[in-house]
Amino acid sequence: MEIAILPGDGIGPEICREAVKVIRTIAEKRNLKLDMWEGLVGGAALDIYGKPLPEETLEKALNSRAVLLGAVGGPKWDHVEYHLRPERALLALRERLGLYANLRPVVVFPELISASPLKEEVIKDTDILIIRELTGDVYFGTPRGIIKENGKRVGINTMRYDEEEIRRIARIAFESAMKRKKKVTSVDKSNVLECSVLWREVVSEVGKEFPEVELKHMYVDNCAMQLLWNPRQFDVIVTSNLFGDILSDEGAMITGSIGLLPSASLGVKHAMYEPIHGSAPDIAGQNSANPLATILSVAMMFRHSLAEPGIALAIEEAVRLILKEGYRTKEIWHDGEKLIGTSEMGDLVVGKLSEIL
Ligand code: IPM
Numbered sequence: 563m564e565i566a567i568l569p570g571d572g573i574g575p576e577i578c579r580e581a582v583k584v585i586r587t588i589a590e591k592r593n594l595k596l597d598m599w600e601g602l603v604g605g606a607a608l609d610i611y612g613k614p615l616p617e618e619t620l621e622k623a624l625n626s627r628a629v630l631l632g633a634v635g636g637p638k639w640d641h642v643e644y645h646l647r648p649e650r651a652l653l654a655l656r657e658r659l660g661l662y663a664n665l666r667p668v669v670v671f672p673e674l675i676s677a678s679p680l681k682e683e684v685i686k687d688t689d690i691l692i693i694r695e696l697t698g699d700v701y702f703g704t705p706r707g708i709i710k711e712n713g714k715r716v717g718i719n720t721m722r723y724d725e726e727e728i729r730r731i732a733r734i735a736f737e738s739a740m741k742r743k744k745k746v747t748s749v750d751k752s753n754v755l756e757c758s759v760l761w762r763e764v765v766s767e768v769g770k771e772f773p774e775v776e777l778k779h780m781y782v783d784n785c786a787m788q789l790l791w792n793p794r795q796f797d798v799i800v801t802s803n804l805f806g807d808i809l810s811d812e813g814a815m816i817t818g819s820i821g822l823l824p825s826a827s828l829g830v831k832h833a834m835y836e837p838i839h840g841s842a843p844d845i846a847g848q849n850s851a852n853p854l855a856t857i858l859s860v861a862m863m864f865r866h867s868l869a870e871p872g873i874a875l876a877i878e879e880a881v882r883l884i885l886k887e888g889y890r891t892k893e894i895w896h897d898g899e900k901l902i903g904t905s906e907m908g909d910l911v912v913g914k915l916s917e918i919l
């Protein structure tokens with residue numbers, strides 16, 4: 563079984579290094595044959611190949627059981643042409659691998675509750691699964707571009723979903739809810755957008771196939787507010803690409819640490835796992851980034867791509883125990899806790915895992 567490791571830019575390489583240590587430990591302990599192949603993506607690839615997603619990288623991603631991606635982008639490439647931007651590699655990977663379902667769990671760790679800017683009584687016990695559609699919407703709809711009209715520049719993007727695209731993501735949401743608290747909140751803007759009217763219609767149709775699941779519809783602006791006001795009301799949130807992009811960043815702040823949130827992007831044949839946070843160029847190379855979101859993404863990989871839910875739970879448990887013992891990377895550290903670096907955090911997880919497995 564092959565796993566493609568694409569560290570990317572900024573802190574990407576250092577956090578992926580720790581994730582690789584974790585994968586190696588598991589492979590040894592459990593006698594799994596996991597081959598890892600490392601490739602360039604994003605700005606790192608642009609610097610060497612002149613494009614953010616070289617064919618070799620795409621080829622490997624297409625031929626691997628799963629892809630682990632660090633992060634892409636940074637100020638160094640902020641001014642390159644639009645089609646060469648590091649972010650384009652991410653979007654191209656999502657499109658070429660058909661990764662239409664993006665799972666972003668928002669779970670508040672009791673140990674880190676004080677790291678959130680929100681009140682403990684509001685966020686306590688929050689456990690939301692945000693399911694974001696990832697290959698449609700204004701991100702990919704055409705026509706798009708900047709054109710000239712009557713001597714004026716006009717920017718155009720197209721919000722577009724066909725019913726099949728909505729149906730398949732809705733199914734993922736209902737199926738996920740069946741394994742959780744059986745509640746789906748579908749988020750749209752159907753008071754203004756036709757695209758959302760169709761979204762709401764199709765999600766309701768799919769809902770009829772899952773009579774045990776309670777379905778609620780919510781406008782995206784209201785959802786943005788409800789997430790801060792009463793996050794515990796949510797179980798599974800399903801929404802379109804753009805709304806999901808925005809709501810999942812908001813969700814991350816509920817937990818207080820974007821450095822802790824993993825994600826899985828799933829398609830029919832392929833899957834990619836990545837931390838939700840970006841490349842954090844300001845702290846790159848300082849051994850201070852938090853590798854836990856990437857390590858928890860590895861847990862999602864074992865759960866969704868490698869059919870090893872037990873190993874996934876073991877990784878999650880190891881992370882929880884280390885946080886409980888008071889170890890923290892810089893961005894979540896408070897007085898009285900043990901401040902450690904990126905590689906020490908990786909070593910601690912590896913140590914704990916070796917005990918658990
Ligand atoms: C994300 C990111 C990406 C997105 C960017 C980097 C293209 O914000 O994965 O949430 O908008 O999808």
Ligand code: MG
Nearest residue numbers: 807808810811
């Ligand atoms: Mg985003």
